[in-house]
Amino acid sequence: MGRWGDGVTQTRDTDTVTLFEFRDTKMKDIVDINIRVRYAETDQMGVAYYANYLVWFEVGRSEFCREKGFRYADLEALGYRLVVSDVHCRYRNSAKYDETIVVRTRLKHLNKRLITFGYQVLREDRVEMIAEGETQHICVDSHGKTKSLPEKFLHYLAR
Amino acid sequence: MGRWGDGVTQTRDTDTVTLFEFRDTKMKDIVDINIRVRYAETDQMGVAYYANYLVWFEVGRSEFCREKGFRYADLEALGYRLVVSDVHCRYRNSAKYDETIVVRTRLKHLNKRLITFGYQVLREDRVEMIAEGETQHICVDSHGKTKSLPEKFLHYLAR
Amino acid sequence: MGRWGDGVTQTRDTDTVTLFEFRDTKMKDIVDINIRVRYAETDQMGVAYYANYLVWFEVGRSEFCREKGFRYADLEALGYRLVVSDVHCRYRNSAKYDETIVVRTRLKHLNKRLITFGYQVLREDRVEMIAEGETQHICVDSHGKTKSLPEKFLHYLAR
Amino acid sequence: MGRWGDGVTQTRDTDTVTLFEFRDTKMKDIVDINIRVRYAETDQMGVAYYANYLVWFEVGRSEFCREKGFRYADLEALGYRLVVSDVHCRYRNSAKYDETIVVRTRLKHLNKRLITFGYQVLREDRVEMIAEGETQHICVDSHGKTKSLPEKFLHYLAR
Numbered sequence: 001m002g003r004w005g006d007g008v009t010q011t012r013d014t015d016t017v018t019l020f021e022f023r024d025t026k027m028k029d030i031v032d033i034n035i036r037v038r039y040a041e042t043d044q045m046g047v048a049y050y051a052n053y054l055v056w057f058e059v060g061r062s063e064f065c066r067e068k069g070f071r072y073a074d075l076e077a078l079g080y081r082l083v084v085s086d087v088h089c090r091y092r093n094s095a096k097y098d099e100t101i102v103v104r105t106r107l108k109h110l111n112k113r114l115i116t117f118g119y120q121v122l123r124e125d126r127v128e129m130i131a132e133g134e135t136q137h138i139c140v141d142s143h144g145k146t147k148s149l150p151e152k153f154l155h156y157l158a159r
Numbered sequence: 160m161g162r163w164g165d166g167v168t169q170t171r172d173t174d175t176v177t178l179f180e181f182r183d184t185k186m187k188d189i190v191d192i193n194i195r196v197r198y199a200e201t202d203q204m205g206v207a208y209y210a211n212y213l214v215w216f217e218v219g220r221s222e223f224c225r226e227k228g229f230r231y232a233d234l235e236a237l238g239y240r241l242v243v244s245d246v247h248c249r250y251r252n253s254a255k256y257d258e259t260i261v262v263r264t265r266l267k268h269l270n271k272r273l274i275t276f277g278y279q280v281l282r283e284d285r286v287e288m289i290a291e292g293e294t295q296h297i298c299v300d301s302h303g304k305t306k307s308l309p310e311k312f313l314h315y316l317a318r
Numbered sequence: 319m320g321r322w323g324d325g326v327t328q329t330r331d332t333d334t335v336t337l338f339e340f341r342d343t344k345m346k347d348i349v350d351i352n353i354r355v356r357y358a359e360t361d362q363m364g365v366a367y368y369a370n371y372l373v374w375f376e377v378g379r380s381e382f383c384r385e386k387g388f389r390y391a392d393l394e395a396l397g398y399r400l401v402v403s404d405v406h407c408r409y410r411n412s413a414k415y416d417e418t419i420v421v422r423t424r425l426k427h428l429n430k431r432l433i434t435f436g437y438q439v440l441r442e443d444r445v446e447m448i449a450e451g452e453t454q455h456i457c458v459d460s461h462g463k464t465k466s467l468p469e470k471f472l473h474y475l476a477r
Numbered sequence: 478m479g480r481w482g483d484g485v486t487q488t489r490d491t492d493t494v495t496l497f498e499f500r501d502t503k504m505k506d507i508v509d510i511n512i513r514v515r516y517a518e519t520d521q522m523g524v525a526y527y528a529n530y531l532v533w534f535e536v537g538r539s540e541f542c543r544e545k546g547f548r549y550a551d552l553e554a555l556g557y558r559l560v561v562s563d564v565h566c567r568y569r570n571s572a573k574y575d576e577t578i579v580v581r582t583r584l585k586h587l588n589k590r591l592i593t594f595g596y597q598v599l600r601e602d603r604v605e606m607i608a609e610g611e612t613q614h615i616c617v618d619s620h621g622k623t624k625s626l627p628e629k630f631l632h633y634l635a636r
Binding site: 038040055058059062071072073097098 | 357358391
């Protein structure tokens with residue numbers, strides 16, 4: 001969990017050097033969104049099925065983008081795709097039908113071609129952790145070829 | 160259940176008249192596909208969640224098309240979409256995790272712009288019925304405008 | 319759509335007669351809940367997949383119950399289940415990723431053993447309709463046997 | 478990928494010592510199951526949504542158990558649950574609607590309280606890899622308390 005205290009890890013290659021100008025600006029580190037667990041999301045064990053956490057991560061990062069000033073849909077409209085290359089989730093507890101959970105999202109790593117988001121799924125009290133995880137994304141064009149994320153969106157994400 | 164014994168109802172307008180040539184050909188009325196119920200598809204009631212029946216209907220009609228000689232993906236590749244305009248499902252029993260169910264699909268109505276599929280979800284013994292339903296589809300182009308289904312595919316479906 | 323203007327249809331058998339006392343109380347006819355369309359809910363047609371509307375209906379009726387003073391989970395905790403016996407949905411338009419839709423739920427029919435909910439899925443402006451539908455539910459015990467809904471919950475629903 | 482060539486890693490504590498008797502028996506290392514990608518599983522990027530890989534993993538391990546001689550449902554009927562404590566998936570390529578993928582499951586680690594399954598998602602040719610991952614499971618009773626997996630099932634899994 002110590003890693004949540006660190007700043008965004010930005011690779012030191014030329015791709016990301018322009019971002020460092022933003023290091024002094026106050027950065028909203030985390031973005032929280034409340035989600036109420038749906039009946040559809042439970043399984044016969046009586047708790048939310050494990051794959052749904054990845055859906056909640058997606059809701060979390062959509063909200064993160066919105067909070068930073070753009071919609072992920074805008075990026076797609078410009079011909080960019082952020083494809084998931086890696087996901088990891090550690091489940092510590094379970095989420096029940098109708099309870100409100102909090103998905104807390106932050107940026108863990110950012111450069112022009114690779115973005116890593118970190119997530120915590122918390123109880124409504126924002127104290128007890130239910131799960132935590134990361135997703136790694138590669139920026140590609142509509143044909144699936146690697147493409148640098150436009151500078152404008154890098155700025156949005158890093159601020 | 161009596162309706163399953165009827166032939167395909169084809170509207171008598173000019174759109175569909177060419178189909179009548181096919182009425183004499185032996186028509187494979189139903190197409191069955193086995194599906195094993197996934198843990199993901201259960202809910203905390205311990206049975207398959209009701210929305211999954213619509214997913215199974217989709218698996219059934221994909222198989223129906225394949226059995227008739229084409230893939231629904233081929234139709235999309237040509238710029239056509241079959242958008243769902245209506246769905247109805249009656250649940251008579253429930254499906255359990257890991258059981259094999261049979262989705263039985265047939266064509267209930269066909270013309271150039273409108274297709275209705277009928278479905279039965281059966282136990283593996285193909286006797287006990289779990290659910291039955293219908294979906295109605297409108298043929299549109301990639302911009303969502305109504306478009307006649309190409310004659311070739313009408314022939315495939317009706318045979 | 320005229321049916322949305324009618325009052326709750328309550329069967330006139332002895333099961334439901336006690337409800338009529340509540341007819342004079344001001345009844346909150348509809349309950350609205352906003353839902354943001356998830357990326358997970360889209361399909362390759364670029365709009366929300368048709369089965370998700372049934373998930374949204376479920377979110378709508380959970381909210382309806384909450385607004386009426388109880389949680390569906392409370393009912394389950396007492397050993398009751400509301401199993402879906404019938405669902406119907408008419409799709410008039412499509413819902414896009416990241417747009418906020420409104421699920422408007424109302425009670426269409428209520429007696430001790432059978433409940434029918436009606437739904438409208440609207441654009442955020444609450445004017446344009448995307449879809450509408452109904453679900454019918456039978457009250458059973460935890461063994462799946464028909465059981466009368468406790469009077470307390472009938473009162474909650476009807477008020 | 479080298480790890481797929483290793484035998485099952487069994488912890489050397491007293492919990493698992495009885496398993497070593499089985500090391501000589503011919504062990505079916507991998508279990509393959511074919512899955513056809515559903516339209517419901519695609520998203521607006523035109524490929525299978527990333528959370529569905531976890532559902533496919535579940536289908537893979539259900540099949541693994543069946544191949545080893547038991548059904549996961551049997552284990553639940555005896556009051557045991559295998560709750561997921563960790564999942565990791567690396568996406569190398571994407572899966573398209575209607576294509577048949579192969580989920581290849583193997584046991585990576587086994588003791589009385591912890592099981593790790595490994596997965597590969599392959600194209601139908603079983604050569605090109607689409608994704609690979611692991612899930613870790615803890616054996617608990619129906620109240621969520623850690624409980625040793627019954628010896629009989631350890632034997633099934635290890636053979």
